[in-house]
């Protein structure tokens with residue numbers, strides 16, 4: 001499809017005024033979760049307008065949305081006609097997010113209908129549009145819905161993948177609404193970095209995330225401050241770009257596991273190594289975002305080491321070096337055991353670019369994301385920035401942004417590298 005046929009998306013608003021966010025709500029049981037979404041945008045300082053479909057108001061009353069957003073709520077194209085509301089709401093929006101989007105509203109948008117205020121708003125809006133579907137699995141998988149979703153994506157609308165899980169009633173499967181904070185995060189990412197297309201469709205992506213832990217005895221371990229956020233954000237974004245995603249996760253904060261990704265839990269470096277190597281052959285892209293413990297205690301005590309008993313094992317830990325997982329994966333690639341592109345991470349506290357370049361050469365990866373972690377930056381923090389280095393000597397600065405935004409920029413760079 002040519003660019004002319006796609007929706008032309010206007011540039012994001014200047015930062016000086018609050019962004020105008022339209023939260024569209026369609027008539028599904030998950031409509032109550034839209035309340036949390038409205039709160040999320042409001043807390044971020046956005047000016048939120050809720051536009052429900054008439055059937056959404058069967059689930060949540062207009063008063064709730066009015067109180068949460070601070071704006072009146074209308075559903076039809078004939079309310080406030082003097083203000084030409086059916087055109088103005090869409091024209092003034094910086095972002096439109098529809099959550100939950102039912103099969104019906106997706107069909108009406110795909111057909112270009114404008115039979116209520118929400119669909120009229122979508123038809124007028126030139127800002128980024130993000131749709132979070134929620135419906136029964138059969139409806140989601142129906143060829144009619146899938147064709148409509150493809151149409152919307154071809155027009156530059158971001159349709160997020162629904163989560164798998166418990167639906168209303170006893171059934172489980174794809175069709176559950178993503179958690180509101182994930183929808184908000186993905187929508188902000190789209191606003192900052194552009195629509196998410198299905199450009200990773202058919203690709204198998206293997207990502208390590210979090211920190212490894214090495215046992216000293218049954219209660220103590222050596223660990224690090226990795227939260228797993230960047231690795232999970234990479235998985236989230238890849239899944240919404242259509243990839244088949246596996247995450248091998250060490251210790252992570254209480255993070256929502258990325259919807260649509262298979263998550264394999266490990267603890268030690270050697271467990272992570274085994275899990276990554278086992279899956280490397282099938283992968284098209286491998287990202288080592290985990291903070292791997294370089295050393296482990298030579299002996300793991302089977303019972304708790306006691307202090308005050310001149311316990312040599314506690315006073316002097318004898319450490320042995322762990323395998324370098326990244327190097328091992330590069331060796332597999334060089335031996336023709338995997339065709340995957342391999343991207344590593346480097347956390348540096350001084351001269352990040354020089355150290356990063358030397359590390360890329362040493363490790364033999366295709367790409368390296370270098371973070372400046374001096375002064376407590378990055379680890380456990382919601383934001384990230386740095387430089388992306390490629391084997392052929394390219395250096396691209398990755399602007400400061402949320403870890404999801406940085407993830408979207410990393411995927412763009414990986415896809416460019418593939419070409």
Ligand code: C5P
Pocket residue numbers: 269288289290291292293294322323324325326327343344345346347
């Ligand atoms: O050498 P350094 O730890 O700075 O390298 C960081 C990169 O190497 C990261 O991608 C990390 O996941 C990976 N790594 C590894 N195995 C290790 C140490 C680091 O795969 N033992």
